[in-house]
Amino acid sequence: MSEIRQPSPRRGTNLPRMGDFNLTVILDAIRRSPAGLSRVELAHIVGLSPQTISNISRRLLDQDLIYEAGKEGTGPGKPRTMLKLKSSGMYAVGVHLDPAVTTCVVLDLVGAVVKHSRIKTPAGTDPGSVIDTIAAEIKQIIAASGVDPARIAGLGVAAPGPIDLEEGTVVDPPLLPGWDHVPLRDALAAATGLTTIVDKDVTSAAVAETWAGGPSGSGSFVFMYMGTGIGCGIVLNDEVVRGTSGNAGEIGHIIVDPDGPLCDCGTRGCIKASCIPQVLVAQAVAAGVLPGPLEAVTGPAIQESITALCAAADAGDPKAEAIIDRSAVLVARAVSTITNALDVDRVVFGGPFWTCLSRLYLARIPELVRELSDTRKIHEIDVVGTGVGEDVGAIGAACLVLEHALAPRSQRLLLDG
Incomplete structure (x- = not known):
């Protein structure tokens, strides 16, 4: 597994009238350090004067956003009081x-x-x-x-x-x-x-991954969202990328199967036409794995059907396994297109449908991504499930x-x- 880099701390400014910005810099530094930070450590990390740190810490304590979590220090000198976020x-x-x-x-x-x-x-x-x-x-x-x-x-x-x-x-x-x-x-x-x-x-x-995912949420990564559609969240150097209009990550028209089904965009083999859950359910109905046709193509109906398809695959149904395996190959192609373009540390999978897909996807996708990586001789790309859980959205x-x-x-x- 490749080494996970720690988030880079933000730096404050000692210019006047910057209190609000400096306050959030300090809060952000404390948030990124679950074990807490002393005032001396804060001054070193964020580049603010001890007096500024002391004043802002007092404000945060008064606002009930942080608390003093005891003293630490075993060497010579005075033990330091640790500051932590107050959950309530x-x-x-x-x-x-x-x-x-x-x-x-x-x-x-x-x-x-x-x-x-x-x-x-x-x-x-x-x-x-x-x-x-x-x-x-x-x-x-x-x-x-x-x-x-x-x-x-x-x-x-x-x-x-x-x-x-x-x-x-x-x-x-x-x-x-x-x-x-x-x-x-x-x-x-x-x-x-x-x-x-x-x-x-x-x-x-x-x-969510950057705030609550732990090690999987640091550095540069892509979040592959597995829901009724498939999308991609992008984090580069601990910053979430939103794009010009806030719609970065719309990957439905990446071509993963040039000979695949025709998409409404006019090309063949897009993600949207080849491997979203609605397509997998239709394939399962055609193969006789699931009863059909669906009475209505709605979100809840797709979720129930994809759960049944994954259960059949987990139980060893060869047709169900083949459908999920084929979708994993196509998703891996999309992932590789994205990781090669962005040069990230890892790929994190999650979303409402991830739980049922995770076993077969994690058995197949990581090696495919490594094989297709243009930087495989330079660094590894980890492929993991979300550290946040099913409610990541x-x-x-x-x-x-x-x-x-x-x-x-x-x-x-x-x-x-």
């Missing part, structure tokens, strides 16, 4: 809207799930009724969590792309009929009273809120006037 200092709510299932979480400041719920995404073509259902579920989960609503920083929503980040809308996503330019952000903000952020599901999953959505509140951003350096 802030909370965030995350929602992952997938055509198959909608997941909600309440997350604390250190990224731990306080409360979780999962419901089937309502069918139909009326986005308003789905949004009402999601809003009711958000209110229910907040009440059940026992969290003080005043400590909830906001609501993050992970939605299938493409999205319009500026408008907070989803733009005609697959398997969500009627969802063309639906104002998801503003509708949920109005229904819940929470400041709301919307981002792509694959981007949210990548954010919803956790990532909540992490969007924490990222917005806590992560250092260049906008904080802009001076009033």
Whole structure:
């Protein structure tokens, strides 16, 4: 396994009127050090004066965002007081809207799930009724969590792309009929009273990995999102890449089988036409592995069918195994195209359908990616499952809120006037 590089700490500035930026720099440094940091260590890591560190630490303690976690030090000199994030200092709510299932979480400041719920995404073509259902579920989960609503920083929503980040809308996503330019952000903000952020599901999953994935979420990696569609979140040098419009990672039209089925884009063998779950289910029905045809091509129906297909493959059905194995080969080709272009440390798989696919995919894809890697003689590319778990989309959505509140951003350096 290749060595995992530690995240590069952000640097603060000693210029005047930079308090907000420096505060987030210090919070970010403490967040990246689960064992805690002393004030002396903070000064060394972020490049701020001891007096600035002391002043900001006092502010953070007063705001209940950090706490003093005892003293450490065995050598000569005074033991140092360690500072850690206080888990109850802030909370965030995350929602992952997938055509198959909608997941909600309440997350604390250190990224731990306080409360979780999962419901089937309502069918139909009326986005308003789905949004009402999601809003009711958000209110229910907040009440059940026992969290003080005043400590909830906001609501993050992970939605299938493409999205319009500026408008907070989803733009005609697959398997969500009627969802063309639906104002998801503003509708949920109005229904819940929470400041709301919307981002792509694959981007949210990548954010979750950087915040809560542990070693798999550091450095440079791609997050292969396995849901009703297949997408890719991109992280380079610990920074999530969103692209010009926030839609980076739309990989559905990468060609993985030149002689494959015709895609609606006019070419043959795209990911979208060759290896997304809906295609695998159709292949399983044609092969007699699953009964068919499907009564309706909906997210929940696809999820139930792909779960049944994976169960048949795990039980040794040769036709089911062949379908999953073939899809693994095609996905590996797509992964290699992406990793060769970006030169990353690892590939992380996750998403709603990852659990059932993981055994056969991890048995097949890692070696294929190594064989197809242009940099295999220079460095390895690790292929792993998510360190966050099945709810990576919803956790990532909540992490969007924490990222917005806590992560250092260049906008904080802009001076009033």
